[in-house]
Amino acid sequence: MRHLLPSILLVLALASCGERFDTDQMRLCRQAIPALNPPGAAIAIDRVQDGARPHMLGISYSVSTPGGVARRRRIDCLFAGEGQALTRGALIGIAADGRPMSDASFYLLRRFYLENREEPPPDPGASPSEALPEIAPALAYGLQQGLSALPSAATYALLACAYALIYGLTGRIVLSFGEFAALGALSAVVGAALLVAYAASTPATGLVAAFIVAILVCALHGFAMGRFVLRPLESRFHDDTLGRQAPGQQVLIATIGLAIALSEYLRLAQGANLRWLPPVFNEPLALARAGSFIVTVTPLGLAVAAAGFAVTLGLILLIARSAYGRAWRAVSDDARTAALFGVDPRAVHDKALILACAASGMAGVVVTAVYGGMGFAGGFSLGLKALVGSILGGIGSPAGAALGGLCIALFEVLWSSTMPIDNRDIAVYSLLAVVLILRPGGFFGDGALAPRQV
Structure with a gap:
């Protein structure tokens, strides 16, 4: 079996x-x-x-x-x-x-x-390059780097927004969103394969099926995580769970254990070999040239990046302008007072967790669609970099966290184009240390340390 x-x-x-x-x-x-x-x-x-x-x-x-x-x-x-x-x-x-x-x-x-x-x-x-507009070599190189970084920017923005949805609500960091991205990647491959194997489809419908299956699977797993991992912690440490959270260390340790369990679960489900989506819509489109250097972009890269940015913007607008967003902000400010006015903190938390896990699964689909696949252990570094981005922008604010994810993608592009790429991850984590020293609250946070204990 x-x-x-x-x-x-x-x-x-x-x-x-x-x-x-x-x-x-x-x-x-x-x-x-x-x-x-x-x-x-x-x-x-x-x-x-x-x-x-x-x-x-x-x-x-x-x-x-x-x-x-x-x-x-x-x-x-x-x-x-x-x-x-x-x-x-x-x-x-x-x-x-x-x-x-x-x-x-x-x-x-x-x-x-x-x-x-x-x-x-x-x-x-x-296509012949003579008809392409001629631009300066430095501008062409920078434009190519920026276009290539769009899928990564969308991935980091989605994951950073997922971190902010939970931390801004409870003051706790869930360290398993990277593994949820890996789960979404594998679910995307299975969903596309099932559609193509059992129904007539096109590459476009295969991609749509990949997104739908990944989002549903990750949302279901996120609901299970909230119900069977996080909620028992609330009841375990507090009899009065209204407006209370489990201590931050217990939540951190529990989600680390869940991340390890998810990674092993994916390893057993995936097997020894990676599962890949066949490349589609990746014929390069020439945009400009600088001598013999041609600036290109793929339709698939643009499409999945646009989808990732659209979902990130939708989550930000959901928190800012919807009835659920008002309930989220009320529970974030004072869960006890919000409960007195008829807001159920547990329901708000469950919905935030489902949204965050669904966004993480979509980030995994973006990675799979652009790069072909994602290993069962690939979510760890991806989630850690997105966490750096969320702290950089302000982990308590979904908009600030998404902006921080974009900054991490921009930082990686600048470093890769000017410095040795082998040291890029070290530079990203060093940037986290610098931000925590100079401005712990991030771009949209306070200059001082937040009173919440993580």
Whole structure:
């Protein structure tokens, strides 16, 4: 039974992938075409289709040399498969006009041409860059870094807002939201696989199913956490639970234990290998250029980042302008007085926990959609960085915490573009120490330490 769920996930994922090739594989196959033709030849892609063998991609194209006659050719690229391993899309063979390339020639082509990071090979299928607006190299580099950081910014903003929803209400930090993001990531893969395996779907409906399943699963687990972990602590330490919370250390320790349990739970459910969503809508769109450097963005990255920012803004507006938001602010200010006016502190807390866990699950979907997958242990560092962002912005305010998450993403971009990336996480955690020393309340908090004990 222990290996039953990983086997089911593998079958569903394989069923969902079929023989469709992602844009990275198609681009890699196109980039091999110039090496098979004379230098300076004009290449035009005619048709892309499945090859004669499983996991083989065929591209028909026409090539013409200066002063020569155009002729039609074909390249067939054989990939390792569409499974769940890290090498699921690796190029393992090439055939030109039906003649397989020798192992030695293929190794040299892949090692010294296709994998050349300093001078990447041209893509014959890419849109011409001459029509793109020319901008300064520094501006182009900064624009590319900013566009690439949008999904990370949305992820940090969602998780930071989740921390603020609970801390602003109870003064307690729940250290398991990163693991809820990992739970949302795995739920997204399962939801998309189930939809594709049992119903006709498109990539767009698969993404929608991933979001819906992840949000529902994480909201259900969040309700269970509040009912079976946090509420017993309230009753255990206080007979009069109205307006009272369990001591902060007990809540912190309990949620750390829950985070470890969730991580192990995901490891057993996921199995030894990562579960991946096939890349969709990730064909780069060229926006500008600086010489040979092209600023690009993917439709998927923009879409999931916009969805993450929209949900974060919705949570902020919910707290600021809705009836539930008024109840949340009342319980946050004085739970006993709010109860005297008919507000149920427990119900407000339960709803806040469900909203926070659902937002964490959506953050996991954003990570999965952009990067392909998220391991069972990947939620720890993600949640810790989002906690740094929430403290940076003001952990008692959802708006301030979301702003702090954006600042963490901006800080990571600036550090990665100017400093060694190996030291980036150390720099983020050092930033937390600096903020706690200079302004413990964050951007939207007080300059002095908050009276609540964490």
